[in-house]
Amino acid sequence: MPVLQPPAASSGAIAPLNGGSSVTVEFTEENVYEFEPADLVLEDRVAGRMYTDPEIFEEEMTKIFERTWVWVAHISELPKAGAFKATHVGRQPVIVSRDRKGNIHTMLNRCRHRGATVCETRSGVVNGFTCPYHAWSYGLDGALRGIPYPEGYEGIMDKKNMGLKKLRTEQYNGMIFATFNHDIEPLEDFLGDVKMWIDRFMAQGAGYPLKVLGTHRFTFKGNWKIQLENTTDGYHFPIVHRSWMATVDSETAEMMSFMTDPSAVTxxxxxxxxxxxxxxxxxxLEADDGSEPLQPRFDGLVADLRANGVSEEEIRRLVYSMHGTGFNLNLFPNVSMSISFFRTLRPVSVDETVIEHIAIGPDGPPEIVDRVNRERMRAHENFQGPFGFGTPDDAEGWDRVQRGAVGGPELPVMVNRGSARETRTEEGWPTSHVTDESGMRAAYYKWKEMMSDD
Structure with missing residues (x-):
């Protein structure tokens, strides 16, 4: 991706994203509905219609959510044979399961007979899946195992071809992804330079694997892309989350005061x-040299760990990791690894999205990690929980964007902040300040690419 140029002049001349001649585009109330969806992403702005047009939403479900890698589970949610999780890829219901050989499968949650769902429980441990309508039964790998009164199917159906529809499933460092597109590039190629950041995020296990501690699910009345923008939007943080900032200790407040820090970048x-x-x-976190003092508010946790015979070195790792990592990692199109939790989005309709905030912590000996994870859960509840400070504030902002988007359909959504000061790192990453909108532009460029692919 080229380094972005300064925002276009008011004449409407827009520099092309991938070379070629400049084009002139003006959204007006009369023509904004005439453009093809892929033409609605420009260099420094996107059309508000992208939040409100049901036809665009339907196209997104096909061209994006059914054609790329979508996050479906963390490996800790499938701890043993028979464990499963019911979730979605886009709007399509799926089951993620672990078979008796330890293999992970993702299958469409739809009986091959008359289309009923074969699983209505969010998670658990089973021997297989049975349709409640006519009792067709399937194995943990989705294979059709049994049909009641099979005489009527003799000579007209091969059970081998009637298993649950399978999605291609791959994982990286415990993060499980699935796709309906069996010809897509390998997951590790899709992730690319993201892998290093996933590895860093997983280091907050402090020497132990990470596990899911709990999930908070809620719905907001807005388009999924509004939340996609939010994860790397540092610009809103001290404004929207000022109430949370007022509740934390001075060390945490100082740590999160990044608005004028030139080293804070996207x-x-x-x-x-x-x-x-x-x-x-x-x-x-693994680069910790021990020079930064542990925060006094963790003194009780440190004392408890010492009382349980935990070494000073391990105490340091566990407590230093309490804040999680210092970054938000946004993976297109549906999952983020945000400081110390996972956040997933699931599109329901053009103006409705389900969000899950997934608390995580180290998976180790109970006498060591239980106290740590209780402390992590309290911190999670304070910001991400249903009665926390962060989630209600964010959701109110997302709702307001959707409500406002129906007005002035010709008015664009601006994503040009920082485009004039964007540079490249040694790794070749386009980079700008943490308050800039580089991450949003990147997501919309990918959206444009996929929506242009016929």
């Missing part, structure tokens, strides 16, 4: 992915 990582480094010195 990197564009390719394929629509980006990472926002709010606290760069905490981006690599």
């Amino acid at each position: 990197h564009v990582l390719g394929n629509g992915h980006s990472v926002m480094q709010m606290v760069p010195e905490h981006s690599d």
Whole structure:
């Protein structure tokens, strides 16, 4: 992706994204509905119609959510044979399961007989899946195992070809992705430079694997792309979350005061992915040299760990990781690894989106990690929980964007902040300040690419 040029002049001349001649585009109330969806993403702005047009939404479900890698689970949610999780890829219901050989499968949650769902429980451990309508039964790998009164199917149906529809499933460092597109590039190629940041995020296990501690699910009345923008939007943080900032200790408040810190930046990582480094010195937890004092509010936790015979070195790793990492990693199109939790989005309709905030913590001996994870859960509840400070404030902002988007359909949504000061790192990552909108532009360029692919 080229380094972005300064925003276009008011004449409407827009520099092309991939070379070629400049084009002139003006959204007006009369013509904004005439453009093809892919023409609605310009260099420094996108059309508000992208939030409100049901036809665009339907096209997104086909061209994006059914053609790329979509996050479906963390490996800790499938701890043993028979474990499963019911979730969605776009709007399509799927089941992610672990078979008796340890293999992970993702299958469409739809019986091959008359189309009923075969699983209505969010998670659990089973021997297989049975349709409640006519009792067709399927194995953990989706294969059709049994049909009641099979005599009527003799000679007219092969059970081998009637298993649950399978999605291609791959994982990286515990993050499980699935896709309906069996010809897509391997997951690791799709992730590219993101892999280093996933590895850094997983280091907050402090020497232990990470596990899911719990999930908070809620719905907001807005388009999914509004939330996609939010994860690498440092510009809103001290404004929207000022109430949360007023509740934390001075050390945390100082750590999160990144608005004027020139070292706080956002990197564009390719394929629509980006990472926002709010606290760069905490981006690599394994680089801790021991010089930063542990915060006094963790003194009780430190005392409990010492009382359980935990070494000073391990205490340091566990407590230093309490804040999570110092960055938000946004993976196009549906998952982010945000400081110390996972956030996923699921599009329901053009103006409705389901969000899950997934709390995580180290998975180790209970006498060591239980106290740590209780502390992590309290911190998660304070910001991400249903009665926390962060989630209600964010959701109110997202709702307001959707309500406002129906007015002035010719008025664009601006994503030009920082485009004039964007540079490249040694790795080749387009980079700008943490308050800039580089991550949003990257996601919309990927959106444009996929929506242009017929």
